[in-house]
Amino acid sequence: MDKLDSHTSDARPVLEGPDIARVLTRIAHEIVERAKGADDVVLLGIPTRGVFLAQRLAAKLEQITDRKIPVGSLDITMYRDDLRMHPPRALARTEIPGDGIDGKLVVLVDDVLFSGRTIRAALDALNDIGRPRAVQLAVLVDRGHRELPIRADYVGKNLPTSLRETVKVQLAEEDGRDTVLLGVKQTQ
Amino acid sequence: MQRHLISAADLTRDDAVLILDTAEEMARVADRPIKKLPTLRGRTIVNLFFEDSTRTRISFEAAEKRLSADVINFSAKGSSVSKGESLKDTAQTLEAMGVDAVVIRHGASGAPYRLATSGWIDAAVVNAGDGTHQHPTQALLDAFTMRRRLIGRDAGLGQDLAGKRITLVGDVLHSRVARSNVDLLHTLGAEVTLVAPPTLVPVGVEHWPCEVSYDLDSVLPKSDAVMMLRVQRERMNAAFFPTEREYSRRYGLDGDRMARMPEHAIVMHPGPMVRGMEITAEVADSDRCTVVEQVANGVSIRMAVLYLLLGGNEPAVSHARTTEEK
Helix, strand or coil: CCCCCCCCCCCEEEEEHHHHHHHHHHHHHHHHHHCCCCCCEEEEECCCHHHHHHHHHHHHHHHHHCCCCCEEECCCHHHCCCHHHCCCCCCCCCECCCCCCCCCEEEEEEEEECCCHHHHHHHHHHHCCCCCCEEEEEEEEECCCCCCCCCCCEEEEECCCCCCEEEEEECHHHHCCCEEEEEECCCC | CCCCECCHHHCCHHHHHHHHHHHHHHHHHCCCCCCCCCCCCCCEEEEEECCCCCHHHHHHHHHHHHCCCEEEEEECCCCHHHHCCCHHHHHHHHHHCCCCEEEEEECCCCHHHHHHHCCCCCCEEEEEEECCCECHHHHHHHHHHHHHHHCCCCCCCCCCCCCCEEEEECCCCCCHHHHHHHHHHHHCCCEEEEECCHHHCCCCHHHCCCEEECCHHHHHHHCCEEEECCCCHHHCCCCCCCCHHHHHHHHCECHHHHHCCCCCCEEECCCCCCECCCECHHHHCCCCECHHHHHHHHHHHHHHHHHHHHCCCCCCCCCCCCCCCC
16 A cells, blocks of 8 residues: 655545445445355454445445444554564554454455555454455455455456556545545655 | 663653553454464564563563564573673673574663673663663553553553552562652653652652652552552561561551542552562452453563564664663
């Protein structure tokens, strides 16, 4: 995930609030369809913004299925493969729903799929928590440039990008508004 | 080069709050079926204990193992130290073995500082108690316990201990726990009162950021947490108070005294407790006593400290003073 600095002026929105809502509704329907009713689905968001997306998806799934959908968060900081290349990061919350994930269909939720390294770390983290029946991945934006053999099962928007570009997801819960911005990386 | 934890006084407020917040997440690992994180895989940590210890050594070892570090335990008994090897030679032996961090407990105040600043080794140094000087991870786990009990697990995140009234009772003179706690609690905004017989109050205490009282009963009703310190008989020559009975009557915590504390107030003890001396069995076994909780919290705090010092390419905890300044 690229973080876009606030001084970047030429970032342009590629998804706005209503688009994001529509995309999440579609993903929710796809999950129900693929999971044949979403009986055993557990949504786990990857902090920070994946958690809000997971909560929104859960709300939509509850509307569709009329059932309570377990939703939680999975912090992957301690499982990152680049820990030793940066100062230690502050940890975020891992919150596994009460019934656990054993035998469940876990859908990981993140905002941007890029190198795939975050998802690899998430799979390692899951391994220490339990044994799901299956693991799927839902992302709001897939920007390409994978460095590992990982793909998403549910994609909000495929966004072909160059490595010189940055993708920034903003969500109302964290940033005060819903938007996906595409900008150019500032060269120092 | 500030990658050691030598003294609680070196921590800024933000550093301390970051350690407490990180420990809160680490604590959740203990609830999992697999109590292990891969974070320090391939790092070697030596526990260098020149002085006896049960809970600190076990706690560090548990923390290191939960973070997947390779652990080497060393105690002075049964090592070359008993043949007369110096700290310098021991340190250089460890350095030659490629150690990433040294957790040191030593009877001499300043030994960890010497190890960290002498240039003998490159490893990060964590002070696990030196003489009557400092025991920073104990102070951190005490602050963590207070924040959890007095503010709340989730409500406490990002918070310090501003305005909390903490009372430390007993053998302040010989207590590195007291020194570290006064430094850290002051940094976190708490109001600290020391209560002890005049003979067990150190010289120069007027320069410490705390109040001093000789009357336990007047302080108890105004305390959010009361920490009883062990009377360290091994560091005394029976010359600090007339009899144990008198000490325990004036400065011991029993059920009657505990009843005079506010409803929400907690009783803490760094352990090992001497039941019947500074604390009665009734108090030690009550719900308000956090001794066992403190031990569990110790593992989380030490995981947090080791992660923040060793988890990245440079430590996340910045220190107020540098090696050059001292």
